[in-house]
Amino acid sequence: MGQSITFHKADKLKPKPDGSKPLGFGKFFTDYMFEMDYSMEEGWHDARIVPYGPISLDPAATIFHYGQEVFEGMKAYRTEDKRILLFRPDKNMERMNQSCARLNIPEIDEQFVIKAIKQLVAIEEKWIPNEPGQSLYIRPFIIGTDPALGVHPSSTYKLLIILSPVGSYFGDSMSPVKIYVEDEYVRAVKGGVGYAKTSGNYAASLKAQTKSEELGFDQVLWLDGVEHKYIEEVGSMNIFFKIDDEVWTPALNGSILPGVTRASVIELLQHWGVTVKEKKISVNKLFKKAEKQQLKEVFGTGTAAVISPVGFLKWNDKVIKVANGKTGKLSQKLYDTLTGIQNGKIKDELHWIQEVKTDKQEGAKEKEEEKTATVE
Amino acid sequence: MGQSITFHKADKLKPKPDGSKPLGFGKFFTDYMFEMDYSMEEGWHDARIVPYGPISLDPAATIFHYGQEVFEGMKAYRTEDKRILLFRPDKNMERMNQSCARLNIPEIDEQFVIKAIKQLVAIEEKWIPNEPGQSLYIRPFIIGTDPALGVHPSSTYKLLIILSPVGSYFGDSMSPVKIYVEDEYVRAVKGGVGYAKTSGNYAASLKAQTKSEELGFDQVLWLDGVEHKYIEEVGSMNIFFKIDDEVWTPALNGSILPGVTRASVIELLQHWGVTVKEKKISVNKLFKKAEKQQLKEVFGTGTAAVISPVGFLKWNDKVIKVANGKTGKLSQKLYDTLTGIQNGKIKDELHWIQEVKTDKQEGAKEKEEEKTATVE
Ligand SMILES: Cc1ncc(COP(=O)(O)O)c(C=O)c1O
Ligand SMILES: Cc1ncc(COP(=O)(O)O)c(C=O)c1O
Numbered sequence: 001m002g003q004s005i006t007f008h009k010a011d012k013l014k015p016k017p018d019g020s021k022p023l024g025f026g027k028f029f030t031d032y033m034f035e036m037d038y039s040m041e042e043g044w045h046d047a048r049i050v051p052y053g054p055i056s057l058d059p060a061a062t063i064f065h066y067g068q069e070v071f072e073g074m075k076a077y078r079t080e081d082k083r084i085l086l087f088r089p090d091k092n093m094e095r096m097n098q099s100c101a102r103l104n105i106p107e108i109d110e111q112f113v114i115k116a117i118k119q120l121v122a123i124e125e126k127w128i129p130n131e132p133g134q135s136l137y138i139r140p141f142i143i144g145t146d147p148a149l150g151v152h153p154s155s156t157y158k159l160l161i162i163l164s165p166v167g168s169y170f171g172d173s174m175s176p177v178k179i180y181v182e183d184e185y186v187r188a189v190k191g192g193v194g195y196a197k198t199s200g201n202y203a204a205s206l207k208a209q210t211k212s213e214e215l216g217f218d219q220v221l222w223l224d225g226v227e228h229k230y231i232e233e234v235g236s237m238n239i240f241f242k243i244d245d246e247v248w249t250p251a252l253n254g255s256i257l258p259g260v261t262r263a264s265v266i267e268l269l270q271h272w273g274v275t276v277k278e279k280k281i282s283v284n285k286l287f288k289k290a291e292k293q294q295l296k297e298v299f300g301t302g303t304a305a306v307i308s309p310v311g312f313l314k315w316n317d318k319v320i321k322v323a324n325g326k327t328g329k330l331s332q333k334l335y336d337t338l339t340g341i342q343n344g345k346i347k348d349e350l351h352w353i354q355e356v357k358t359d360k361q362e363g364a365k366e367k368e369e370e371k372t373a374t375v376e
Numbered sequence: 377m378g379q380s381i382t383f384h385k386a387d388k389l390k391p392k393p394d395g396s397k398p399l400g401f402g403k404f405f406t407d408y409m410f411e412m413d414y415s416m417e418e419g420w421h422d423a424r425i426v427p428y429g430p431i432s433l434d435p436a437a438t439i440f441h442y443g444q445e446v447f448e449g450m451k452a453y454r455t456e457d458k459r460i461l462l463f464r465p466d467k468n469m470e471r472m473n474q475s476c477a478r479l480n481i482p483e484i485d486e487q488f489v490i491k492a493i494k495q496l497v498a499i500e501e502k503w504i505p506n507e508p509g510q511s512l513y514i515r516p517f518i519i520g521t522d523p524a525l526g527v528h529p530s531s532t533y534k535l536l537i538i539l540s541p542v543g544s545y546f547g548d549s550m551s552p553v554k555i556y557v558e559d560e561y562v563r564a565v566k567g568g569v570g571y572a573k574t575s576g577n578y579a580a581s582l583k584a585q586t587k588s589e590e591l592g593f594d595q596v597l598w599l600d601g602v603e604h605k606y607i608e609e610v611g612s613m614n615i616f617f618k619i620d621d622e623v624w625t626p627a628l629n630g631s632i633l634p635g636v637t638r639a640s641v642i643e644l645l646q647h648w649g650v651t652v653k654e655k656k657i658s659v660n661k662l663f664k665k666a667e668k669q670q671l672k673e674v675f676g677t678g679t680a681a682v683i684s685p686v687g688f689l690k691w692n693d694k695v696i697k698v699a700n701g702k703t704g705k706l707s708q709k710l711y712d713t714l715t716g717i718q719n720g721k722i723k724d725e726l727h728w729i730q731e732v733k734t735d736k737q738e739g740a741k742e743k744e745e746e747k748t749a750t751v752e
Contacts (some may be wrong), residue, residue: 026525029436056430059538060405064519067443067575068582104582114534139525143440149402149540151612153582162435164525184567189601191562193580199443200576204569205443206480206529225565226602236527 003047003112005034005119010051016127023134023167025304030127030136032159032376033091034120038106040341044159047112049120052162062144062154069199071141073303074260075166076121076356078128078135080345084121084356086138087258087342089114091260096140098258103144104153105142108297113140113159114354120161124351124357129165135342137166137304166304176311177218177300179234180284182208183316187232187255189225194255201257209235217314219300219366223283225255230283237300237308238262241286242330244294251278261301265334267350274330290320305336306342379423379488381410381444381618386427391752392503392541397542399510401680406503406512410537414482420535423488425496428538438520438530444499445558446475446573447517449679450636454511455720460732465490465507467636472516474634475572480529481518489516489535489549490730498734504539511718513542513680542680550711551685552703553594553676555610558584559692563608563631565601570608570631577633585611587658591688595676599659601631605734607657612728613684614638616717617662618706620670627654641710643726650706660692666696673704682718683711695715 009029017028029052036047062068072092077085093110100107117138121128128136140161144154185208188194188201208220221239224230231250233239238259240249247269252258269276289295290313298310309332311325322328327335341353342345385472386407395403401603404593405428412423438444448468453477469486476483479546492580493514496532497504504512516537561584564570564577597615600606607626609615614635616625645652666689674686684710687701698704705710717723 009569024526026436029523033435052435054432055435056432059409059428059431059536060402060515060540063440063575064517065447065515065575065578066582067445067577067579069440069443069579070443102583103579104586137525139436139441147405148514150400151578151581151585153586160435160440165437186567189562189568191560191566191601191604192565192568197440198576198579199441200569200574200579201443202441203443203445203479203528203574203576205527206442207478207521208481209527210529225567229565267735300581360542 003045005047005116007123008048008050019129019131023129023165025166026137026164028138028165030124030163030165032120032123033163034116036116036159038157038159040155043106044108047116049123052082055158055160057145060147060148060149060353062146062148065149066144066151067198067200068103068105068144068154069141070096070103070105071197071199072096074138075135075303075342076128076138077342077344081344083344084125084128084358085342085344086117086121086354086356088260088264088352089117089354091263093198095258095260102193102196103198105144105157108159110143117161118356120163121356124163125356125358127163127165130214133275134165134167137164158310174307174309174327176309176322178216178312179219179221179310179314180212180215180217180320181223181313181315182212182220183223183228184208185211186225187222189239190254192255193224195252195258197257205235221313227281229284231283231286232256234300236304237302240265240299241281241289241295242297242328243289244296245336246277247277247330248277248279248281250281259301259302261338262307264338264352265301265307268334268337273348279285286316287318287320290322295322297331298322299328299331299334299344306338307331379421381423381425381492383499384424384426384648387402393488395505395507399505399540399541400686401511402515402540404541406500406539408496408561409539410498411499412492412535414535416531416532420480420484425494431451431534431536433521434523436523436525438456438522438524438681441525442520443480443574443576444479444520444530445517446472446479446481447515447575448472449573450514451511451679452504452514453718453720454506457720458735459720460501460504461718462493462497462730462732464636464728465493467639471573471634471636475703476576478517478569478572481520481533484518484535493537494732495518496539496730501732501734503539503541510541510543511564513540515540550683550685550703552685552698552701554592554688554690555595555597555686556588556593556597557590557599557689557691558617559573559599559604560584561587561589562601563598563605566630568601568631571628571634573633580612597689605658605660607659607662608632610676612680613678615686616641616677617657617665617671618673618704619665619731620672622651622653623706624640624653624655624657626657634675637714640714640728641677641683641739647726663691663694663696666698671696671698673707673709674698675704682714683707
């Protein structure tokens with residue numbers, strides 16, 4: 001798409017959040033957002049960066065009634081030498097198109113949306129926080145906007161990208177979380193939309209999530225919707241188990257979200273020579289492994305938390321304390337490596353990083369080129 | 377709730393749709409809508425009837441990301457003697473609260489929302505169409521509005537009610553529809569949100585719906601998500617089978633929407649002395665019954681279509697032609713009785729009807745009371 005992106009300057013910029021207080025997750029939003037519309041006639045059009053502000057929709061819009069929506073979640077990281085890095089944005093865009101296909105939403109030009117993300121992040125670079133664990137969360141999403149109540153795919157859509165400076169999802173330190181095996185509520189089932197990043201999956205999960213919090217847990221561990229036997233994933237993370245010297249994770253089966261962090265952890269472990277098994281894992285088998293002291297570590301993976309060690313696991317009346325309730329060695333190594341790559345401190349051997357160039361840098365580069373030209 | 381409803385008059389009213397053309401479903405909207413907000417501190421508050429128009433939301437609002445939404449669908453009918461009737465609005469409000477409970481949405485005061493619906497319909501009475509099969513569709517819905525990206529129930533909500541003059545959902549005559557047994561995609565599963573009227577269920581259904589249309593069918597017949605064996609419901613209808621002299625319908629199991637029309641058909645049939653069985657019905661058994669000529673009629677039930685006879689049923693390579701592709705006697709009788717009750721032509725023996733009083737009538741009534749008072 002040779003489309004250009006127009007820029008509408010805001011009259012006034014917002015104050016940045018107080019750096020001395022925890023940022024939390026998704027509470028502050030930057031000065032600008034990206035917006036683009038879709039119609040049958042024009043396809044995706046009118047790409048623009050505009051001041052962050054309310055969007056105005058007909059109350060009959062598809063999104064309010066039939067939930068036609070997809071979203072993505074990724075981050076921009078600030079390096080010590082002030083560069084801005086994105087972690088595998090191509091993977092997020094690829095997944096966004098997979099979600100679109102499931103939700104009858106017209107596909108996007110992945111490269112163009114990456115370009116839009118970079119342009120928006122470059123404009124908002126002052127909003128990228130600097131402290132360890134902090135980053136600029138990037139939330140692209142698409143909503144159906146047709147003002148019509150028949151149950152049909154919308155013929156018009158809006159794609160937006162909003163940015164939020166965030167701390168770590170689970171608070172400011174990497175302390176192990178407590179999770180709870182949910183066996184009443186179900187998140188997704190084969191043939192449904194579990195593998196898509198779409199709002200309905202999260203709506204369905206709220207009840208179990210609040211139940212787990214009431215019971216004193218941080219997150220829910222979902223079981224499959226058919227037999228209520230096999231482990232799927234956590235609230236907003238995929239899940240990994242270190243069993244002796246191997247690492248196991250549930251195989252992608254249509255109802256699990258294919259996490260970008262999950263894929264990266266698998267690649268990284270394989271790169272290190274660790275055996276990774278993507279397989280059907282029954283909760284029963286897992287608890288047996290734990291009884292036999294073979295369950296060494298458990299951790300969740302996701303963009304928000306990167307690696308989140310699990311210290312306690314509850315299933316009915318059985319409780320496992322994992323790695324003595326502490327962060328395991330492998331979890332720590334994965335966390336350090338991934339965040340290291342994301343922050344530019346560790347060499348990006350697997351070619352996961354894309355850099356965001358700011359005008360300043362572009363300007364500097366141009367000047368240098370000019371210089372070179374002059375020198376010639 | 378002793379809350380009062382404020383009224384904000386529109387500067388200009390819209391032209392009504394051209395009466396000579398089919399209205400379709402959910403394409404036109406009236407001049408006004410009802411709106412009410414929820415916050416933790418104030419509960420549901422600021423009930424108001426305002427000009428129909430765009431709603432303005434923060435792009436981070438829960439509805440756009442985590443799909444916290446419930447809705448209802450009901451109708452106002454115009455009788456020949458110009459009265460306005462609602463069909464079992466209490467049932468819709470009861471279901472709305474069941475949906476709210478599943479989606480972590482604060483409950484509504486059912487009687488108050490019925491009052492709001494009546495007030496809105498009374499104001500918009502000129503929009504209630506008069507032709508057979510036509511009515512004023514009423515769509516109450518609630519959306520989560522918190523501008524925050526953590527996966528948590530919203531703390532603020534908006535309830536809206538919009539109105540749309542509609543024809544019949546399936547076109548203007550009661551011609552039998554063709555349905556297709558879907559065995560790849562799944563709508564809902566036990567433990568999920570299938571029994572709730574929430575947007576995510578419909579988002580998940582679009583793919584199968586468009587597939588069935590491409591294959592030349594009108595709607596999808598969903599099977600259960602666990603075994604893909606048992607019949608659940610149709611796209612936006614519950615389903616009934618007349619087997620010899622009995623009527624069968626899938627039992628409510630947590631993944632089927634408990635239709636108001638479904639409940640009413642069951643009560644009506646029982647009132648007539650017909651045996652109704654709510655049970656697990658395998659598609660295999662159904663097709664066997666059809667082979668043995670025991671399957672006499674098939675019909676869907678829902679607010680939009682009331683009764684929709686099914687003429688053809690396809691499951692893999694098997695096809696059933698039901699009642700010779702025509703509308704069966706029982707389907708016709710149910711349709712005539714239900715629409716008769718709704719239009720005020722048939723006596724409301726089961727006490728399903730609530731009348732909407734307009735200012736005019738209230739005025740007339742008051743005058744009459746005054747007269748009576750004078751006479752005394
Ligand atoms: C349900 C669910 N599973 C897993 C993940 C992890 O995916 P990713 O690593 O791409 O962030 C997420 C998203 O953050 C999620 O929402
Ligand atoms: C999935 C689904 N099933 C069944 C029905 C029928 O319900 P009701 O009779 O209350 O309209 C509907 C709603 O219209 C529906 O959306």
